[in-house]
Amino acid sequence: MALKVIETVPGGETEGTDTTPEALLARIQTLEAEVASLKQEMPKDKATIVVFSGDFDRLIAAFIIASGAAAMGTEVNLFFTFWGLHALRKARTFRNKTLPEKMLSAMLPVGPGGTSKMNMLGIGPKFFQYIMKQRNVETLDDLMETAKDLEVRLVACQMSMGIMGISEDELMEGISFGGVAAYLGDACESRVTLFI
Amino acid sequence: MATQQLDCKGLNCPMPIVKISKAIKKIGAGDRLEVEASDPAFQADVEAWSKKTGHALVEFTDGEVKRAVIEKAA
Numbered sequence: 001m002a003l004k005v006i007e008t009v010p011g012g013e014t015e016g017t018d019t020t021p022e023a024l025l026a027r028i029q030t031l032e033a034e035v036a037s038l039k040q041e042m043p044k045d046k047a048t049i050v051v052f053s054g055d056f057d058r059l060i061a062a063f064i065i066a067s068g069a070a071a072m073g074t075e076v077n078l079f080f081t082f083w084g085l086h087a088l089r090k091a092r093t094f095r096n097k098t099l100p101e102k103m104l105s106a107m108l109p110v111g112p113g114g115t116s117k118m119n120m121l122g123i124g125p126k127f128f129q130y131i132m133k134q135r136n137v138e139t140l141d142d143l144m145e146t147a148k149d150l151e152v153r154l155v156a157c158q159m160s161m162g163i164m165g166i167s168e169d170e171l172m173e174g175i176s177f178g179g180v181a182a183y184l185g186d187a188c189e190s191r192v193t194l195f196i
Numbered sequence: 197m198a199t200q201q202l203d204c205k206g207l208n209c210p211m212p213i214v215k216i217s218k219a220i221k222k223i224g225a226g227d228r229l230e231v232e233a234s235d236p237a238f239q240a241d242v243e244a245w246s247k248k249t250g251h252a253l254v255e256f257t258d259g260e261v262k263r264a265v266i267e268k269a270a
Contacts, residue, residue: 068210071217072248137208146214 046075047192050183051084054109055116056125056140059087062196063143069192070150077186078147079178081157084196085164087112087144088156088171101165108164112140148174155182197226204233205261212238213245216266220251225270228254230263238262 047069051062066076080088089110094102115124132139138146148154154175161167161177168177187193202219204212212233219229231242239256242264246253255265 064210067214071210071213072245073217135208136206138211146211150214150217 043191044075044189045073046077046186046190047194048077048079048183048187048190049192049194049196051078051080051087051196052082053116053196054083054086054113056112057115057117057128058196059084059112060140060143062194063140063147065194066147066152067143067150070147070152074192076147076150076152077155077183077190078152079155079157079183079186081160082164083113085156085160085166085171086110088154088175089166090172091170093167093170097165097167104165105170108166110170157183197228198223199228199230199265202229202231204231204235204238206234208235209237209241211235213241216242216245217249220249220266220268223268225268227268229266229268231266233262233264234260235262238264242266 047066049062049066051059053059062078066078069076086109092105092110094105097105112125114122115128118124118127120127129139154172155178156171156175158177158179161171200219200223202215204215207215212231212235216229216231223229233242235241239258239262242256243253246266250269252267252269253264254267255263257263
């Protein structure tokens with residue numbers, strides 16, 4: 001015999017609940033399916049950071065956050081786009097490039113740029129590097145090495161590489177390449193997303 | 197229960213937690229890591245690190261040189 005239980009829901013409405021084993025089993029199955037689909041939508045322990053700027057100071061912030069997050073067990077993805085790409089650049093090549101690309105290659109920096117404030121025609125980064133050394137703060141190169149060592153994933157945006165005329169062989173080793181979908185795929189699963 | 201020493205004196209953010217995260221991988225569950233650091237943010241950082249990673253911060257002594265004892269979780 002099936003029991004009909006009348007429950008008073010906090011909202012005030014009264015609802016009849018079918019307590020036959022079949023009905024309960026069906027409810028459990030529905031709930032399990034809902035939990036499974038919610039689990040997929042839950043953010044993972046991931047941090048995804050867009051590095052748009054190539055400024056020395058902003059890069060330091062990006063790599064400190066990335067290394068810290070990785071040290072706390074978080075999976076970190078850094079997406080380098082536009083000016084941020086120059087931070088990954090190790091060489092300048094002109095081979096197999098069109099004239100505008102060659103011009104860009106000649107004009108754009110290799111490695112981190114100046115500071116976002118108090119750059120003072122390039123004295124800024126040297127000044128801050130000096131102070132950082134005095135205070136025993138890791139250099140940007142060391143921070144980048146630390147991040148790589150902690151398996152922070154560095155991804156270069158291929159579209160902006162195209163715009164900037166940067167070829168894969170100009171960038172440092174051990175990086176991945178991707179586009180906006182790769183970034184969004186990671187960002188949608190992340191608890192922390194930043195744009196630096 | 198073994199205790200491993202880790203010297204982070206003179207290191208700045210984020211290096212103490214980077215070093216701790218590397219060192220903790222090398223010890224066994226239940227073993228302890230005794231860390232000495234001078235980074236002014238060390239207390240806040242090591243507390244947040246242990247809360248996030250689940251390894252217990254069993255002792256903390258403040259001072260010019262701060263001392264933290266972390267026990268590796270199972």
